[in-house]
Amino acid sequence: xxxxxxxxxxxxxxxxxxxxxxxxxxxxxxxxxxxxxxxxxxxxxxxxxxxxxxxxxxxxxxxxxxxxxxxxxxxxxxxxxxxxxxxxxxxxxxxxxxxxxxxxxxxxxxxxxxxxxxxxxxxxxxxxxxxxxxxxxxxxxxxxxxxxxxxxxxxxxxxxxxxxxxxxxxxxxxxxxxxxxxxxxxxxxxxxxxxxxxxxxxxxxxxxxxxxxxxxxxxxxxxxxxxxxxxxxxxxxxxxxxxxxxxxxxxxxxxxxxxxxxxxxxxxxxxxxxxxxxxxxxxxxxxxxxxxxxxxxxxxxxxxxxxxxxxxxxx
Amino acid sequence: xxxxxxxxxxxxxxxxxxxxxxxxxxxxxxxxxxxxxxxxxxxxxxxxxxxxxxxxxxxxxxxxxxxxxxxxxxxxxxxxxxxxxxxxxxxxxxxxxxxxxxxxxxxxxxxxxxxxxxxxxxxxxxxxxxxxxxxxxxxxxxxxxxxxxxxxxxxxxxxxxxxxxxxxxxxxxxxxxxxxxxxxxxxxxxxxxxxxxxxxxxxxxxxxxxxxxxxxxxxxxxxxxxxxxxxxxxxxxxxxxxxxxxxxxxxxxxxxxxxxxxxxxxxxxxxxxxxxxxxxxxxxxxxxxxxxxxxxxxxxxxxxxxxxxxxxxxx
Numbered sequence: 001x002x003x004x005x006x007x008x009x010x011x012x013x014x015x016x017x018x019x020x021x022x023x024x025x026x027x028x029x030x031x032x033x034x035x036x037x038x039x040x041x042x043x044x045x046x047x048x049x050x051x052x053x054x055x056x057x058x059x060x061x062x063x064x065x066x067x068x069x070x071x072x073x074x075x076x077x078x079x080x081x082x083x084x085x086x087x088x089x090x091x092x093x094x095x096x097x098x099x100x101x102x103x104x105x106x107x108x109x110x111x112x113x114x115x116x117x118x119x120x121x122x123x124x125x126x127x128x129x130x131x132x133x134x135x136x137x138x139x140x141x142x143x144x145x146x147x148x149x150x151x152x153x154x155x156x157x158x159x160x161x162x163x164x165x166x167x168x169x170x171x172x173x174x175x176x177x178x179x180x181x182x183x184x185x186x187x188x189x190x191x192x193x194x195x196x197x198x199x200x201x202x203x204x205x206x207x208x209x210x211x212x213x214x215x216x217x218x219x220x221x222x223x224x225x226x227x228x229x230x231x232x233x234x235x236x237x238x239x240x241x242x243x244x245x246x247x248x249x250x251x252x253x254x255x256x257x258x259x260x261x262x263x264x265x266x267x268x269x270x271x272x273x274x275x276x277x278x279x280x281x282x283x284x285x286x287x288x289x290x291x292x293x294x295x296x297x298x299x300x301x302x303x304x305x306x307x308x309x310x311x312x313x314x315x
Numbered sequence: 316x317x318x319x320x321x322x323x324x325x326x327x328x329x330x331x332x333x334x335x336x337x338x339x340x341x342x343x344x345x346x347x348x349x350x351x352x353x354x355x356x357x358x359x360x361x362x363x364x365x366x367x368x369x370x371x372x373x374x375x376x377x378x379x380x381x382x383x384x385x386x387x388x389x390x391x392x393x394x395x396x397x398x399x400x401x402x403x404x405x406x407x408x409x410x411x412x413x414x415x416x417x418x419x420x421x422x423x424x425x426x427x428x429x430x431x432x433x434x435x436x437x438x439x440x441x442x443x444x445x446x447x448x449x450x451x452x453x454x455x456x457x458x459x460x461x462x463x464x465x466x467x468x469x470x471x472x473x474x475x476x477x478x479x480x481x482x483x484x485x486x487x488x489x490x491x492x493x494x495x496x497x498x499x500x501x502x503x504x505x506x507x508x509x510x511x512x513x514x515x516x517x518x519x520x521x522x523x524x525x526x527x528x529x530x531x532x533x534x535x536x537x538x539x540x541x542x543x544x545x546x547x548x549x550x551x552x553x554x555x556x557x558x559x560x561x562x563x564x565x566x567x568x569x570x571x572x573x574x575x576x577x578x579x580x581x582x583x584x585x586x587x588x589x590x591x592x593x594x595x596x597x598x599x600x601x602x603x604x605x606x607x608x609x610x611x612x613x614x615x616x617x618x619x620x621x622x623x624x625x626x627x628x629x630x
Contacts, residue, residue, distance in 0.1 A: 077463060131470050145569065147467055148392060154570020155446050156602055161567040166560055166598045178600035245481055249564045252476040254460065255469020283481045285493035287471055 003059055004312040005067035006119075007046055007098075008112060008304030009033065011086040014046050017305035018053060021065060021313065023123045027053055028305060039088030040097055047101035066106030068311030069098060070115035070304045074157030079109040082157075108311035110151055112304055114160050117144025118151045118314070119307030120260045124299040129257040133250050134297065135162065135243070137265035140176075141184040141191070147254055150314060151307075162250070163188065167242045187243040189218035189265050196221045196235040207231035222268035240272065244279030247294075251284045258290075262297030269296065318374055319627040320382035321434075322361055322413075323427060323619030324348065326401040329361050332620035333368060336380060336628065338438045342368055343620060354403030355412055362416035381421030383626030384413060385430035385619045389472030394424040397472075423626040425466055427619055429475050432459025433466045433629070434622030435575045439614040444572040448565050449612065450477065450558070452580035455491075456499040456506070462569055465629060466622075477565070478503065482557045502558040504533035504580050511536045511550040522546035537583040555587065559594030562609075566599045573605075577612030584611065 002021040007014060010033060017028040031049050034041040054061065071094065073084030079095040095109040110118070117126075117134035126132035130149040136142040141163030145152040152159040163184035164177045171181035173194075185191050193216055196209055208224045209216055209232050224232035247259055259280070261273055277294040281287075299306055317336040322329060325348060332343040346364050349356040369376065386409065388399030394410040410424040425433070432441075432449035441447040445464040451457040456478030460467040467474040478499035479492045486496035488509075500506050508531055511524055523539045524531055524547050539547035562574055574595075576588055592609040596602075614621055 129470075147462065148465075150463075150465075152462055152569050155444075155572045156570055158567060158601055159570040161570075161601065164599075164601055165564045165567050179598065246564065249480045249561065250568055252473060252480050253565055253568050254467050255471055255474040255476075257470045283494065284479075286473060286476065286479055 002063055002065050004065045004309040005050055006305035006307070006309030007067060007069040008115070008308055009042060009046075009069060009071045009087065010112070011072065014042050015301070015305050016046060016050060016053070017302070017309060018050075018057065018059070019306070019309040023306075025302070025306070027057060028302065029053065033087070035088050038090065038092075039084070040092070040094065042087070043094060043097045044101055047098060050102065061103060061105065064105055066108065066312035067098060067102060068108045068110065068115065068308030069095060070110050070112035070308045072112045075109050075111045075114075075153060076155065076157045077153040080157075081109075106312060108308075110153065110308070110311055111144075111157060111160070113142035114144035114151050114153060115307035115311060116262070116303035117146050117160065117260070117307065118310050119299055119303040119305070120262070120297055121146045121149075122310040123306050124303060125260040125295045125297050126258060131254070131256045132258055132260055133247070133254070133256045134260045134262060134303075135247065136263040137187060137189065137243075137261065138263035139189055141188045141243075142263070145250070145254055145256065147256070151311065152254070162246050165246045165249070167245055183242055183246050187239045192218040192221050192236065192239045192265065195239050196232065199231055199235045199238075203231060205231055218265050219267070222265070222271065226268070226271055236272075237275065240275045241279045244276050245283060247276070247280050248283035251280065251287060258292065259294045260297050261294060262300075262303065266296055317378055317380050319380045319624040320365055321620035321622070321624030322382060322384040323430070323623055324357060324361075324384060324386045324402065325427070326387065329357050330616070330620050331361060331365060331368070332617070332624060333365075333372065333374070334621070334624040338621075340617070340621070342372060343617065344368065348402070350403050353405065353407075354399070355407070355409065357402070358409060358412045359416055362413060365417065376418060376420065379420055381423065381627035382413060382417060383423045383425065383430070383623030384410060385425050385427035385623045387427045390424050390426045390429075390468060391470065391472045392468040396424075421627060423623075425468065425623070425626055426459075426472060426475070428457035429459040429466050429468060430622035430626060431577070431614075431618035432461050432475065432575070432622065433625050434614055434618040434620070435577070435612055436461045436464075437625040438621050439618060440575045440610045440612050441573060446569070446571040447573050447575055448562070448569070448571045449575045449577060449618075450562065451578035452502060452504065452558075452576065453578035454504055456503045456558075457578070460565070460569055460571065462571070466626070467569070477561050480561045480564070482560055498557055498561050502554045507533040507536050507551065507554045507580065510554050511547065514546055514550045514553075518546060520546055533580050534582070537580070537586065541583075541586055551587075552590065555590045556594050559591050560598060562591070562595050563598035566595065566602060573607065574609045575612050576609060577615075577618065581611055
């Protein structure tokens with residue numbers, strides 16, 4: 001039996017998993033992310049904890065095909081990281097350090113959102129397909145593209161940064177990226193709330209959303225919309241239409257088999273994916289109607305470790 | 316010496332080229348496209364004319380690595396064509412027929428716009444890079460994406476169909492694809508004229524474009540804009556801004572090294588690419604300023620045969 005290791009590095013925790021090469025997760029755990037030593041302390045910590053887990057499972061390093069690692073920042077295809085703010089990394093090849101710490105085993109690196117897309121393709125909602133797009137609706141909007149089984153990284157490591165695609169002219173507020181009118185400003189959890197609050201301020205119509213005051217959350221907006229609240233429904237429709245336009249551009253750009261929707265906002269379920277799918281079909285008349293084109297993610301927070309492990313196999 | 320053959324099938328002519336595997340074009344020619352036999356008569360014609368050319372050049376079929384063929388319609392990665400209106404093809408694998416007609420040589424198939432992108436990457440404006448996007452501004456707007464040296468085809472063969480990305484809400488006129496507000500409606504040669512005529516109808520300002528009456532062409536719009544005509548400049552700026560938004564989505568989607576602009580409209584030269592580049596940088600603040608990100612195509616009508624030949628080598 002051969003194994004591969006998946007590592008998903010976040011600003012707070014490092015998630016790890018040991019997988020059979022066929023895709024079965026046999027152990028997962030996490031450790032806190034320590035950021036000392038130019039941001040790389042977590043690499044030694046991760047290596048040590050992996051060695052320990054392998055030893056407990058009586059797996060020899062010779063049976064480990066390699067380790068994949070997802071990090072929250074742009075990663076160029078050769079594994080180079082120019083800057084990763086959340087981890088304090090700067091102009092380095094973190095994969096090389098991890099490989100050394102694991103005795104020379106093969107290590108592959110990727111951006112966390114791109115890697116998650118690969119995970120969903122391998123063992124999640126995209127299983128059985130080899131070209132998918134994953135959309136993560138959380139605090140921000142992230143994305144990842146897999147084409148013919150290979151994760152797309154991009155020459156600046158920015159592939160899949162769909163949250164920063166321009167979807168609205170004349171947006172007065174500035175996005176984190178420096179742009180104006182990015183998808184993230186409308187379709188992230190924060191963006192959904194922003195759109196809803198703008199709509200509430202513009203109308204005197206009654207809306208259950210008013211009861212939540214400043215604390216209004218994206219979940220509240222979705223819940224109110226599901227309950228038939230018209231202002232909430234118009235708000236979420238506006239947000240999801242912007243998302244569908246971006247997805248239609250991906251559909252005509254790389255033409256994946258399906259779109260996997262994940263992240264906290266996706267807990268609103270088929271209410272959301274049905275709505276997105278309807279708009280998407282409006283904007284892609286060249287693609288025949290496919291009711292299964294927009295689906296919910298299945299791996300949750302484990303998508304990252306699955307995808308990281310799969311990186312080892314695709315190389 | 317090893318050789319490969321590039322074939323670019325259009326509705327009127329079939330262009331062909333014989334290449335050294337290193338990329339040098341040693342002979343090119345074309346024949347009329349005959350569409351008998353379920354659209355496939357041209358395959359026999361092409362095979363016969365290739366055999367003749369090889370014989371004249373004293374190249375043995377054993378030294379031919381294979382032939383690539385670009386066709387004007389969607390091609391799935393495995394070479395399947397569901398329908399190709401211009402050639403009358405229907406549910407077939409035209410590459411298999413060509414392979415048989417050439418004595419079993421390897422044949423690779425692709426969509427013509429995607430194949431042209433591969434050609435520009437190999438020996439044209441993208442030479443030295445392996446991830447590019449080609450944009451063809453002609454009667455329509457076409458596109459092709461190459462990522463890490465591989466052409467992206469898409470699961471429906473629709474990858475790179477950037478002309479049908481939605482860029483404008485509330486467009487009353489319908490696009491060829493059935494959509495409303497597609498890029499092609501604003502940035503193709505026809506689209507540029509349409510935008511200019513709309514602008515002329517909306518204003519009483521003087522414009523040199525009025526002298527052309529109904530016969531106004533995209534070249535006239537560009538020429539007037541270059542000469543400082545304000546209505547023409549506003550028109551072409553509108554069209555190129557829409558194009559730049561789509562390109563910014565590709566930049567954040569697959570993140571190619573550069574964009575190659577080809578097609579008849581691109582004869583307007585650096586006037587156009589500079590304008591597109593400026594807008595593109597506005598919409599992609601995450602990507603540092605790169606003045607060489609938008610360049611003119613170099614292979615003209617030969618991009619198709621170059622790319623088709625390269626298809627053989629990438630497989």
